[in-house]
Amino acid sequence: MTKNPSYDHTIIPPCQAECPLHMDIREYVDLIAQGRVMEALQIIREGNPFPSICAYVCTHPCEDACRRGQVDNPIAIRALKKFAVKFGGDKMIRLEAETTHDEKVAIVGSGPAGLAAAYYLRKLGYPVSIFEAHSELGGMLRVGIPEYRLPREVLDIEVQRLIQMGAEIRTNSPVTSLNLLFDMKYKAIFVTVGAHQGLRLGIEGEESAGVVDGATFLREVNLGLKPPVGNRVGIVGGGNVAIDAARTSLRLGSREVKILYRRSREEMPADPNEIEQAIEEGVEILFLMAPIKIQSVNGQLDITCIRMEQEEPDASGRRRPAPVPGSEFHITLDDLITAIGQAPQVPKDFRLRIGRGSTIRVDPLTLTTNQKGIFAGGDAVTGPASVIQALATGKLAASRIDDYLRHRYPAISKEKRASMGDLLPRTIEMIRKFNRYEPPIRPSQERVKEFMPVELVYDWEGAVNEAKRCLHCGIGAEILSRDNCAACLTCLRICPYLAPFLDDRGEIQIAEDQCIACGICVTECPANAIAFRKPQEQRRVDEELEHVIESAAKSKSKPLIIGFCCQYGLYGTGALAGLWRETKAGIWIVPVLCIAKVESRHIVNAFKAGAEGVFIAGCDQQQCPRENTAFWTLQRMERSKKMLAQIGIEPERVQAFNLHASDKNLAEALDRFTQKIGELCLVSAFKKEMKK
Amino acid sequence: MIVAEQKSMEEIYRICSPYEKILILGCGTCVTVCDAGGEKEVSIIHSVLDAAQARTGDKPHIFSEYTVKRQCDIEFLEALKDKAGEIDAILSLGCGIGVQSLAEVFPDIPILPGVNTAFMGASREWGVWDERCVACGDCRLVDTGGICPITRCAKGILNGPCAGAKGGKCEANKEMDCAWVLIYQHLVHLGHLERMRQYYPPRNFHTILRPRRLIIKTEINPGGK
Structure with missing residues (x-):
């Protein structure tokens, strides 16, 4: 059905540009908004080796870049991905890979970077072995991230898939020497050992019993070692590990959990959502405070703390905390967990050049180390970073290793950058505000009792409504045919967002970064000079109508009624399809992405193909995320009705339904419409007879 | 700017009915601006005429469509010369000037006016035109x-x-x-x-x-x- 587009003028949206994997977020969010969740999952899987993992733990830089954030709140992209993964049936997907090369590749470490590298190397056809020191794969995904954030079942499924793809897994196999791997006939090695070594506070008494670093604590919990925790636990630090340690302590039974952080909440690097949830669960966060001394007294820890104050921002814009002299005070704890950062611990025998913060030094473009055939990436190179960054590094490593093994000069791809400006205040003013719809979360009293996932998955309606909020950055309208343009100013006058403007030379332009692809100008342009940047968008209605006409001709159902129905919102989810079936006549649906794209021509063509009635059904003006769509559709419909009346087609044969998908009367209204059409058919047949 | 108004489809269909192969010809200048005869209107009228024919079951007319930049200047009409042999009539959606230019260039083909040329005027908002000069x-x-x-x-x-x-x-x-x-x-x-x-x-x-x-x-x- 889809013809090859002859052009593609789409602009990379900010979400995609910011995603380290450059996933086609705009596309899959749009598919979710149409209820096409399996196709959404397909798009997700094309860009991400382990979407189910990202669905739980991604730090979603895409959401930070999302331009909807300039209007109200960004799209909940990660939660939508989770919905697609669950409802699209990701669990059932099986993957296979063929071995087409002889060169074996060893991957040292099975964190997200290692797993991603293995995934892509398998896809490229290389035999791959993953060496993991622990008993199970996953690296930080397994030993760092608590189970309530990433259910182990999810990780296990991805690992299983990797095994299906033919990756060799060697657990309990700490690698001590890389040369040994070369002796084992591995031709390339990817070192991705992570950053598991907790940094030290460097204060007196840090060696006391009851003081442990966050990474070690989480590792012990996650490997099922059940470390004993007391009732009163303190955590030092403000990152995600600190929050994870605090919430884990609560789940292990601690009653009082305090986080000591030396800066204020604004500077806290942990995910704001996580901070919020931790506070809900009862974690107390003491800001502007730092421990300076630890004393072990009768099995308890006496912590001397000092208050901090923030200095004026320095050249880098960061405010340095400084102790307030004489503000010392004491707190008593059973355990203290230090979570102020981690560093890699790369075995000396690897003979890799080590740089700042004990990280491995690599060429950032090729990931090569100081030794031939050895590549490195992940936290071991960058220091603690996000899962999505690690996945991107793993993907890059796979293609660089491929280049190396195939003796190719590495093709450095250009970084994908969004060239879209911010929304103007006047555009923002016109964009309908719809608050972000968060997925449900388990109540805090319930969730601290166990390690069950905190965040639940959207239901169908929630996901669709959230996805509908997308502004479709970069696929809006453009004046494609300058030669056709009659400079009539229709677009300038009718755009609800004032995106078209006259430039210095008096030529009409459409500001691509202010257009949200509502399509009104495309359908209204009298010269057919405006098109969507994505050509498929343009042809969709014609193609679908053609398709419907063909199928209807085969089925010979009478009377034929053609309905143009918006696929966004709940219209696309099948809820409506059920309603059509309930109605009695032969109703055929032409799916459209917003009724604003239905042109007069389409309505008339339906009659040309023998339809006895035509209707348009879309969200009502309150539900449609775009402005004025119903108004313009009705304008065109009225004109078509007038012209049709002049050739003897009764205006009653064309009707619009602006409905809520939940409208119970919809089937009834449709029945009335089909009944009316039936009557009209009888009358016109009678008239024909009379003429004879 | 010349402002024109589409004739009723009934009239258009009637004046077309004696001919078999009819070219619906749009004009890309004034009548495009006033939504009477631009490329989009050409395709709508084409569809309506097809629909009318499908319903009445008349002897088949074959409609085709094309739009030139400006019908009034005969150089723009040169492009139509190749098609002239295959058409019996031209339904012009241009103003009266365009219709006359066509009649001059194609003396053997009847030119059917699809719009009523109304006045010279301007538009202050979408869909409304006012006469301004006689x-x-x-x-x-x-x-x-x-x-x-x-x-x-x-x-x-x-x-x-x-x-x-x-x-x-x-x-x-x-x-x-x-x-x-x-x-x-x-x-x-x-x-x-x-x-x-x-x-x-x-x-x-x-x-x-x-x-x-x-x-x-x-x-x-x-x-x-």
Whole structure:
């Protein structure tokens, strides 16, 4: 059905540009908004080796870049991905890979970077072995991230898939020497050992019993070692590990959990959502405070703390905390967990050049180390970073290793950058505000009792409504045919967002970064000079109508009624399809992405193909995320009705339904419409007879 | 800008009915701007004619469509010459000027007008056009504050307002502003009310010969004598 587009003028949206994997977020969010969740999952899987993992733990830089954030709140992209993964049936997907090369590749470490590298190397056809020191794969995904954030079942499924793809897994196999791997006939090695070594506070008494670093604590919990925790636990630090340690302590039974952080909440690097949830669960966060001394007294820890104050921002814009002299005070704890950062611990025998913060030094473009055939990436190179960054590094490593093994000069791809400006205040003013719809979360009293996932998955309606909020950055309208343009100013006058403007030379332009692809100008342009940047968008209605006409001709159902129905919102989810079936006549649906794209021509063509009635059904003006769509559709419909009346087609044969998908009367209204059409058919047949 | 209005589909269908192969021809300039005969309207009319034919079951007409940049200039019509052999008639959605140019270029093909050329005017908002000039050939706008009484006064009087102006509206159409009240207000605003105090003698329409022709070129004698 889809013809090859002859052009593609789409602009990379900010979400995609910011995603380290450059996933086609705009596309899959749009598919979710149409209820096409399996196709959404397909798009997700094309860009991400382990979407189910990202669905739980991604730090979603895409959401930070999302331009909807300039209007109200960004799209909940990660939660939508989770919905697609669950409802699209990701669990059932099986993957296979063929071995087409002889060169074996060893991957040292099975964190997200290692797993991603293995995934892509398998896809490229290389035999791959993953060496993991622990008993199970996953690296930080397994030993760092608590189970309530990433259910182990999810990780296990991805690992299983990797095994299906033919990756060799060697657990309990700490690698001590890389040369040994070369002796084992591995031709390339990817070192991705992570950053598991907790940094030290460097204060007196840090060696006391009851003081442990966050990474070690989480590792012990996650490997099922059940470390004993007391009732009163303190955590030092403000990152995600600190929050994870605090919430884990609560789940292990601690009653009082305090986080000591030396800066204020604004500077806290942990995910704001996580901070919020931790506070809900009862974690107390003491800001502007730092421990300076630890004393072990009768099995308890006496912590001397000092208050901090923030200095004026320095050249880098960061405010340095400084102790307030004489503000010392004491707190008593059973355990203290230090979570102020981690560093890699790369075995000396690897003979890799080590740089700042004990990280491995690599060429950032090729990931090569100081030794031939050895590549490195992940936290071991960058220091603690996000899962999505690690996945991107793993993907890059796979293609660089491929280049190396195939003796190719590495093709450095250009970084994908969004060239879209911010929304103007006047555009923002016109964009309908719809608050972000968060997925449900388990109540805090319930969730601290166990390690069950905190965040639940959207239901169908929630996901669709959230996805509908997308502004479709970069696929809006453009004046494609300058030669056709009659400079009539229709677009300038009718755009609800004032995106078209006259430039210095008096030529009409459409500001691509202010257009949200509502399509009104495309359908209204009298010269057919405006098109969507994505050509498929343009042809969709014609193609679908053609398709419907063909199928209807085969089925010979009478009377034929053609309905143009918006696929966004709940219209696309099948809820409506059920309603059509309930109605009695032969109703055929032409799916459209917003009724604003239905042109007069389409309505008339339906009659040309023998339809006895035509209707348009879309969200009502309150539900449609775009402005004025119903108004313009009705304008065109009225004109078509007038012209049709002049050739003897009764205006009653064309009707619009602006409905809520939940409208119970919809089937009834449709029945009335089909009944009316039936009557009209009888009358016109009678008239024909009379003429004879 | 020339403003035109589509004829009713009933009339269009009727004038097309004697012919078999009909080219629906749009014009990419004025009638595109006034939504009467641009590329989009061509395709809509094409669809409506097809639909009409499908319903009546008449002998088949074959409609095709095309749009040129400007029908009034015959150079733009050159592109149609290849098609001329295959068509029995042209339904022109251009203004009366376009129709006549077509008739001149294609003397063997009947040209059917699809629109009524209405007036010269402008649009202030989408979907609304107002007449602004009647091309009288004797512009007096300098004395009337940039508001044309010949066009915008229902009576076209030169010394207004008449006694029919009530509350700034015209007696002929209560929705319409009285052009002379507008002229008065604007001249007050400009401080040129004296222009309205002078009397304008009746114009002599006999001096205008129709059809008019405008020549700006000068006869040059290449011999130089």
